[in-house]
Amino acid sequence: MSLLGLAARDGRTKGREVNLLEVKELKVHFPVQRGWFGRNRDYLKAVDGVSFTIAAGETLGLVGESGCGKTTLGRAVVRLIEPTSGRILFDGEDITEMRRSKLRLRRRHFQMIFQDPYGSLDPHQTINQILGEALAVHKAFRHPVNRRNRAEELLRAVGLDPGCLLRYPHEFSGGQRQRIGIARALAVEPRLIVGDEPVSALDASVQAQIINLLSDLQRERGLAYLFIAHDLAVVEHISRRTIVMYLGKIVELADAKTLCRAPKHPYTQALISAVPVIGPDSRHKRILLSGEVPSPVNPPPGCPFHPRCPIAEARCRLEPPVLRETAPGHLAACHLAK
Numbered sequence: 346m347s348l349l350g351l352a353a354r355d356g357r358t359k360g361r362e363v364n365l366l367e368v369k370e371l372k373v374h375f376p377v378q379r380g381w382f383g384r385n386r387d388y389l390k391a392v393d394g395v396s397f398t399i400a401a402g403e404t405l406g407l408v409g410e411s412g413c414g415k416t417t418l419g420r421a422v423v424r425l426i427e428p429t430s431g432r433i434l435f436d437g438e439d440i441t442e443m444r445r446s447k448l449r450l451r452r453r454h455f456q457m458i459f460q461d462p463y464g465s466l467d468p469h470q471t472i473n474q475i476l477g478e479a480l481a482v483h484k485a486f487r488h489p490v491n492r493r494n495r496a497e498e499l500l501r502a503v504g505l506d507p508g509c510l511l512r513y514p515h516e517f518s519g520g521q522r523q524r525i526g527i528a529r530a531l532a533v534e535p536r537l538i539v540g541d542e543p544v545s546a547l548d549a550s551v552q553a554q555i556i557n558l559l560s561d562l563q564r565e566r567g568l569a570y571l572f573i574a575h576d577l578a579v580v581e582h583i584s585r586r587t588i589v590m591y592l593g594k595i596v597e598l599a600d601a602k603t604l605c606r607a608p609k610h611p612y613t614q615a616l617i618s619a620v621p622v623i624g625p626d627s628r629h630k631r632i633l634l635s636g637e638v639p640s641p642v643n644p645p646p647g648c649p650f651h652p653r654c655p656i657a658e659a660r661c662r663l664e665p666p667v668l669r670e671t672a673p674g675h676l677a678a679c680h681l682a683k
C-alpha cells in the first residue's frame with residue numbers, strides 16, 4: 346500500500362477518512378555555493394521526497410534531531426518556504442504553485458505557531474494590535490469594534506484575561522506569550538495549525554499546560570495539527586501518528602504509541618532509548634549512536650543512516666532502503682525492518 350493510501354485514523358467524518366493535507370514527494374533543496382569564487386553549486390537537501398497525509402482533526406507528530414529537515418518541512422507545507430518539487434494539496438486543492446494573492450486567502454485555513462513566542466510577537470505592538478493585525482490581514486473583521494471583541498474572545502479561548510489587550514508581549518511569561526501566539530493563529534478559524542516546536546522553549550509544567558490547551562482547542566474546533574518537536578515523549582502524548590525524519594527523509598511512520606513501544610527503525614530505537622525513564626528499569630538500555638549527523642549537502646550513499654547504524658550490513662552502504670509498510674499502518678525505511 347502506498348504511503349498516501351494509508352488511512353489516517355481520526356478524521357472527523359464517521360467511517361470515512363478525509364485528508365485535509367496531502368504532501369506528495371515534497372523536496373526542498375537549497376543551492377549552496379562552493380569552490381573558488383563560488384563557481385560550483387551543490388544542493389542542501391533539507392527535505393528530500395517526503396509524502397504523508399493529515400486527516401481533518403488529526404494530530405501528526407514530526408520528530409528528529411535538529412538539522413533533520415523538520416522545520417523546513419513544516420514551513421514548506423504552509424508555503425512559508427517554496428518547495429523545489431512535489432505537491433501539497435490542502436482540502437483537495439493543489440496549493441504548491443498557487444499565486445501569492447490567492448494563497449493569502451487560503452492561508453486563513455492553515456496557520457503556524459512558533460518555538461519562540463517572544464521572537465514571533467512584535468514587542469512594539471499591544472496584544473490588541475497583534476491580534477487585530479492577524480484579523481485585518483484576512484479581512485475577517487473590518488470594523489475595529491468587531492476586531493476588539495474578537496480579540497477578547499480569542500484571549501478567553503486560550504485562558505488569558507481579556508483585560509490584558511493593551512499590554513505588551515514583554516509583560517507576559519513564556520507560557521502566556523505562547524498562548525498569545527496560539528490566539529493569533531486561531532484568529533481566522535484555521536483548520537490546520539503547524540506547530541514548530543511550540544513547547545520546546547518552555548519548562549515542563551508550562552509545556553503540559555500548553556499541550557492540554559492545544560488538545561482542548563482541537564476537541565472544540567476540530568483542528569488538525571502538524572506538531573513538530575524533538576522530544577518523543579511530548580509527541581507521543583499529543584499525536585495519533587508520528588513521523589521520524591533523518592537527513593530530510595521519513596525513516597519511520599506509525600501510530601504514536603506503537604512507534605514508541607515497538608520502533609522498527611534503528612534510528613527511532615536510538616531516539617527512544619534516549620528518553621529518560623523514571624524509576625529503575627533494567628530493560629531500558631541507551632543506544633549510543635556513533636558520529637555526527639552527516640551533511641545534507643553530501644549525504645552518504647545507500648542508507649543515509651548507515652555510518653551511524655549499529656546493525657548496518659554491507660548492502661546498507663549501497664542500496665537505499667525504501668519506506669515500506671512492515672505492519673498495517675507502520676512504515677519503516679530499513680532493509681532489516683520486519
Ligand code: SF4
Nearest residue numbers: 648651654661679680
Ligand atoms: Fe541500518 Fe541498514 Fe536499516 Fe539503514 S538499512 S537503518 S543501515 S540496518
